[in-house]
Amino acid sequence: MVVKVGSSSLTTHSGMIDVDRVDALVDVLAARRLAGTQLVLVSSGAIAAGLGPLGLAARPRDLATQQAAASVGQGVLVARYTSSFARYGLRVGQVLLTADDMMRRAHHANAQRTLARLLDLGIVPIVNENDTVATDEIRFGDNDRLAALVSHLIRADALVLLSDVDALYDGPPSRAGSRRLAEIRGPEDLVGVELGKNGAAVGTGGMVTKVQAARIATGAGVPVVLTAAAHAAHALAGEDIGTYFHPGGRHPGTRLLWLAHATTGRGLLHLDRGAVEAIVARRKSLLPAGVTAVEGEFAAGDPVDLCGPEGRVVARGLVNYDAVEIPDLLGRSTRELATELGPEYERELIHRDDIVILEAHG
Known part of the structure; x- marks a missing residue:
């Protein structure tokens, strides 16, 4: 007790x-x-x-x-x-x-x-x-x-x-x-x-x-x-x-x-509507193609908040990239990134197992 x-x-x-x-x-x-x-x-x-x-x-x-x-x-x-x-x-x-x-x-x-x-x-x-x-x-x-x-x-x-x-x-x-x-x-x-x-x-x-x-x-x-x-x-x-x-x-x-309640987002990733739908409704991983902007300074492994087009935070996850790496990845497919930058870039920004939903998406 x-x-x-x-x-x-x-x-x-x-x-x-x-x-x-x-x-x-x-x-x-x-x-x-x-x-x-x-x-x-x-x-x-x-x-x-x-x-x-x-x-x-x-x-x-x-x-x-x-x-x-x-x-x-x-x-x-x-x-x-x-x-x-x-x-x-x-x-x-x-x-x-x-x-x-x-x-x-x-x-x-x-x-x-x-x-x-x-x-x-x-x-x-x-x-x-x-x-x-x-x-x-x-x-x-x-x-x-x-x-x-x-x-x-x-x-x-x-x-x-x-x-x-x-x-x-x-x-x-x-x-x-x-x-x-x-x-x-x-x-x-x-x-x-x-x-x-x-x-x-x-x-x-x-x-x-x-x-x-x-x-x-x-x-x-x-x-x-x-x-x-x-x-x-x-x-x-x-x-x-x-x-x-x-x-x-x-x-x-x-x-x-602990991801939901014992962490604070070290940065913010802005998602398009399709990415919000994929993460919240279908519990998918976050890919670079669905991210429109990045805010804050963070390192790979840090918790970051995910928000939709209206600015409402809908989820939190452990990011796989440093903040400075992400701007060059935005809006691009993992296959395209792997072809241009190498196979290590054929991975999610945040894996679905490292994402917790913070608010129901309506």
Whole structure:
């Protein structure tokens, strides 16, 4: 089981780690672990934990100070978990990841092996975004997404997202008449639901990132429970609490999952209508003849986004050429290119096995 907890559930208003909150969470997790369940804890809170020691009254806006706070706070956070789990004779291990680690296959495999070995050894892995080196990940609070990817990485039986809100509602929870959504079976159940955009004062996530994380996990066959940290014991016991997201029927391979959710396009390839149709509707490879323009700087093997004539991104794939090579290939057949430039050019820009569809083409 993967459990994710947000900054606001672990800290005081001043940004210091709340020892009582940490201990209360660990009480629940330790009981479950000692009952035989393997657990991975994805914990935010490093930046928030660094605010107090650095004398900062609020979360800093500039990246360098955020990274400094994370550097100080990560040690505080893990030390607190180490001490709290030790009350039950349990040991923890720190695992710091970035989205880039999930993107690159060698790093991805290493993370998978490390987590599996820690679990085999009876350790409770404490996973966090590596905020001291991350960039966009800090600003957008990707620990929700990271938790979803980790749940797929270790083939978890469930993902529990703990927040300061007890469930997903069809409107602001504070508004009279807002109704708790006990179950989400698919995207149709979210039509008309108002999702807040901002996270708590010490965090970066919000309900949007949690719903996106649930979508990633359930798309990989992992059920998700979203509730408040105060209800953790009920959630881990499988009680009717919070919001339950039913897993989807499809179980995509790790390769396509990380391509869709753990990568960012390093460039952009503009496709004509025929190429969009071939890729989206017929799941074909992308050939040079269907590309009209290229943007960005990227190398062979990098992820790039594919967009149609209207500028809408429809897919992402791992490109077989450097960006500087592609302009001379555009609009030409692979047979023509092989005849003129050599047999090594008789290959796709992107093979169909390296393409993931991001949006249905209408």
